[in-house]
Amino acid sequence: MAAVLVIEDSPIILKILGHMFRRTPEYEAVFCASAAEAEILLDSAEHFVAAVADLHLPDAPNGEVVDLILKHRVPCIVLSGLQDESRREELLLKGVVDYVYKENQQSYDYVFHLLGRLEKNTHIKILIADDSAPTRKFIGQCLKAQRYQLLEAENGKQALQLLEQHPDTRLLIADYNMPEMDGIALVKHLRHEQKRKKLSIIGLSAESEGFLSARFIKHGADDFLRKPFYPEELHIRVMHCLERQELIGQLYQLAHCDSLTGLFNRRHFFANAPELLLKAREQNTLPCVAMLDIDHFKRINDDFGHDIGDVALKAFARLLKDNFTGSLLARLGGEEFALLVSDQNPASLAAELDDLRERCAQLVYGPTGVPELSFSAGLSAQGEDIDALLKDADEWLYHAKESGRGRCCY
Numbered sequence: 001m002a003a004v005l006v007i008e009d010s011p012i013i014l015k016i017l018g019h020m021f022r023r024t025p026e027y028e029a030v031f032c033a034s035a036a037e038a039e040i041l042l043d044s045a046e047h048f049v050a051a052v053a054d055l056h057l058p059d060a061p062n063g064e065v066v067d068l069i070l071k072h073r074v075p076c077i078v079l080s081g082l083q084d085e086s087r088r089e090e091l092l093l094k095g096v097v098d099y100v101y102k103e104n105q106q107s108y109d110y111v112f113h114l115l116g117r118l119e120k121n122t123h124i125k126i127l128i129a130d131d132s133a134p135t136r137k138f139i140g141q142c143l144k145a146q147r148y149q150l151l152e153a154e155n156g157k158q159a160l161q162l163l164e165q166h167p168d169t170r171l172l173i174a175d176y177n178m179p180e181m182d183g184i185a186l187v188k189h190l191r192h193e194q195k196r197k198k199l200s201i202i203g204l205s206a207e208s209e210g211f212l213s214a215r216f217i218k219h220g221a222d223d224f225l226r227k228p229f230y231p232e233e234l235h236i237r238v239m240h241c242l243e244r245q246e247l248i249g250q251l252y253q254l255a256h257c258d259s260l261t262g263l264f265n266r267r268h269f270f271a272n273a274p275e276l277l278l279k280a281r282e283q284n285t286l287p288c289v290a291m292l293d294i295d296h297f298k299r300i301n302d303d304f305g306h307d308i309g310d311v312a313l314k315a316f317a318r319l320l321k322d323n324f325t326g327s328l329l330a331r332l333g334g335e336e337f338a339l340l341v342s343d344q345n346p347a348s349l350a351a352e353l354d355d356l357r358e359r360c361a362q363l364v365y366g367p368t369g370v371p372e373l374s375f376s377a378g379l380s381a382q383g384e385d386i387d388a389l390l391k392d393a394d395e396w397l398y399h400a401k402e403s404g405r406g407r408c409c410y
């Protein structure tokens with residue numbers, strides 16, 4: 001559980017926050033009501049993932065507690081009733097995560113949203129591509145307060161090299177005017193090969209031409225910022241880009257994965273198989289398709305219940321996944337699975353599946369008395385396209401079932 005230091009002396013606010021922390025079991029709140037108490041806690045061995053601090057405390061009436069928190073390198077979220085924009089700006093520049101006004105329930109919800117983001121941000125890499133060292137430093141400082149991992153490039157070419165070295169980079173902030181390769185050329189190059197769900201891009205420019213933002217976005221940037229900007233604007237745009245990316249990822253997951261087993265689903269299999277077959281043909285390899293089906297699966301459901309049947313499906317799926325990491329594997333529906341291997345003849349794939357049969361029989365998936373899991377498979381390397389290959393494999397699967405189950409036919 002992650003510990004959050006809450007420095008607040010108002011009983012009403014403490015009651016609200018206490019209630020919200022009880023509803024959010026992933027955080028443990030450590031409450032204190034003065035800067036002196038906060039100092040003792042910050043000096044202690046306790047590791048705080050963040051601090052939520054009021055600015056007016058009995059022994060620190062002017063927000064001094066913020067300096068104390070930042071000195072201890074703990075991310076600080078200010079939660080204050082003081083609606084003072086210049087104070088707010090000053091503290092944001094100092095490096096607080098955010099300055100939230102105590103206005104209504106949404107303010108408190110937002111604080112918890114920020115806590116969740118801070119935890120995620122520590123795993124997110126952002127690349128800043130700008131030829132100006134002071135600008136890179138300024139952006140870096142703003143983003144460091146949000147706990148992101150940062151990379152820096154002085155021009156577009158260097159940015160490409162860094163993206164190659166760090167393929168898990170989630171966001172690129174690209175300036176327009178850079179030597180070697182400018183921001184728009186960089187975006188064009190990246191969008192030619194990078195899928196939007198993997199890398200978000202924010203264009204950046206100090207130039208006043210309005211068309212620059214449009215050009216950036218037309219070529220594939222997700223957003224645009226004109227320099228100079230407030231740290232808060234950068235923070236919000238970065239957060240929105242990443243949250244949009246996460247939502248797209250979730251949508252992709254929902255559309256392409258089977259929720260029970262976590263394997264790809266039928267849609268994904270049929271969407272991706274043609275390209276794999278084409279590649280196999282271009283590379284002169286021999287693709288092979290297998291249709292796999294658990295034997296007498298209905299009996300497991302009937303005798304032990306659907307939930308045990310579900311556990312059996314998950315165990316079988318995991319076995320296949322661990323064994324065929326480089327191949328296209330999907331649950332087509334029910335207890336039926338499809339496998340596309342790009343270069344293997346049916347005899348060799350059948351031998352591999354026969355070896356797997358023993359491990360399948362040893363899978364533990366339910367109470368004592370459940371039958372050993374067994375499966376049949378039909379294999380085919382004959383067919384112009386994926387439909388033909390699957391049709392042939394399905395006929396062989398029928399043959400395997402008819403001739404006694406627990407075997408491969410091809």
Ligand SMILES: Nc1nc2c(ncn2[C@@H]2O[C@H](COP(=O)(O)OP(=O)(O)OP(=O)(O)O)[C@@H](O)[C@H]2O)c(=O)[nH]1
Nearest residue numbers: 293294295296297298299301306309310334335401
């Ligand atoms: N628990 C569980 N059962 C499912 C799921 N999807 C389909 N089934 C069940 O899978 C069973 C498939 O039964 P059958 O098609 O008769 O196949 P079988 O009993 O395996 O027989 P053979 O394939 O001939 O060996 C049915 O009882 C379905 O209700 C699921 O997601 N979870």
